[in-house]
Amino acid sequence: MRALSCLIALSLSGAAFAQEVPCGGDFQTFKAGLRDEAVAMGHDAEVARRFLSGARQDSSVLRRDRAQGIFQTPFIEFSRKLISQDRLDRGRQLSQRWDEVFDRIERDYGISRGVLLAFWAFETDYGAFQGDFNTLNALVTLAHDCRRPEIFRPQIFAAMELYERGDFDPATTTGAWAGEIGMVQMLPRDILENGMDGDGDGHVTLKTSAPDALLSGAKMLSELGWRHGEPWLQEVVLPADMDWSQTGLETTMSVAEWERLGVRAREGALDDGRLEASILLPQGRGGPSFIAYPNFRVYFEWNQSFTYVMTAAYFASRLEGASVYDPGNPDPGLSGEQMLALQRALDAKGYDVGGIDGILGAGTRSAVRDMQARLGLPADGWPTIELLNLL
Structure with missing residues (x-):
């Protein structure tokens, strides 16, 4: 679920580790190093050779990697661009069409259908635009590039394992520029660890099978820490004497404590008073206000852009019946x-x-x-x- 951002939200990081990952230099020598490492990991030498033989660098991948200007857009403008009545209508239609799949997800993982529908909509417009970059070329290009090789090199070997299973073709498998595949855009290692055969055909086919894609996405969210049956984000009204320094993800209080400070749900009631939560102001005190429950933080395990996460979580609530947020009158932002x-x-x-x-x-x-x-x-x-x- 990273096609729109392609900012990989894996927990692999750290300069020390990055320095240990081979990258750069002559590309053919780099590919030979990949083959040697694959064999050392237990892959058959001939399989590794065939898998990597046609891999090439893709300069368009690097151009996309360095162009992330969309995340400079403020929340209100960003959310209005991504959320349309058409997307809402299609999301609700797909909720009905795949009702049994969503019922299974809600029963087994405790993840409300709006959450998966929102990711499905933003990442691939419900499967319509899944990316046409050759996945192996994208992964090898980004692993060769020395900016984040520690993220992408392991994905090559995961793709090789999918190839050995018959679920990846190095010549024809395509997806997003950063190597994500399918309707909800998962990296190869995510597919290995969380792929689900939702339609019972014996394969995990995220490009053409909605049950496979949705169940795989749900399992991944669950593995990332989604708390069964709990909320994620809700619009609130704040008191006029609010201590603004208490807002932000760094500050958490119980819902009951926030209520004692005068925080109220804009619609309905706040959730369980025992839950820990934060107050978020994506465009400051003059703009919309939200309370973020523990599940909201799981979004950052999937995508690290605050604006994207806010918009995806809010759209999920809209798909569940919430009203359009009150935009308020925020102070002008910075260029x-x-x-x-x-x-x-x-x-x-x-x-x-x-x-x-x-x-x-x-x-x-x-x-x-x-x-x-x-x-x-x-x-x-x-x-x-x-x-x-x-x-």
Whole structure:
């Protein structure tokens, strides 16, 4: 489920590990190293040779990898681009069409159907656009590139194992530019670990079988920590005297504690008072407000873009019957260049903003909130021109 972002949300990270992964250099020598490693892992030498023989570099993959500007878009604009009445209508139609599959997911994994439908919609428009990049070429290109080889090199060997099972063709298997396959866009190792034969044909076919794709996605969410039968995100109304510094993912309180502080559900009631939750303001105190339950954090195990996660979680609630959020009247945000300038200023003051990339991610939001508090501004984590000028 990463086609739209293609920012891989795996927990493989760390500079020390990255330095141990071979990358770069002559491409044919690099491929020979892959073959040797595959044999050392127990793969047949001839199978490894056949599997890798036609692999080539794809420069268009690298261009896509370096172009992530969509995540500089604020939540309101981003969500309005992705959520349409047509997508809502088709999602509800597919919910009925695959009712038995969703019933099974809800029974076995405790994951509400809106969650899977939202991912299905955003990643491939319900299977209509699954990507036409050769998957092996994409994985080998990104493993050869020295930016994130520790993420992509293991996926090559996972794809080789799928090939040995008859579920991957190095010449014809296609998907997203970052190697994800199928209706809900899963990487080869995710397929090995979480693939489900939902239609009973003896194969895990994520490109053409909705039951396989949906059940595999549900199993993966469950393995990532989804809590059975619990909520994920809900719109709230906040009190006028809210302490804005308490907002953000860094602060959690029980739902009952938030209620005592005056937080109210915009529709219905908040969930179990014992659940730990955070208050999120994707565009500051002037914009929409949400309470994020523990399951919301699982989204970040799948995709690390705050804007994408907020939008996917919100769309899931819409598919479950929630109303359109109140957009409020947020303060104007920063342009891409202004965001870069802000991140440089925060970095110079010792804050870890998670990279100077012009994207308002969790690290930048946390740094903004702390700096706002230091400067006597409302500490809502939403960067403004006023804050930038003060810095």
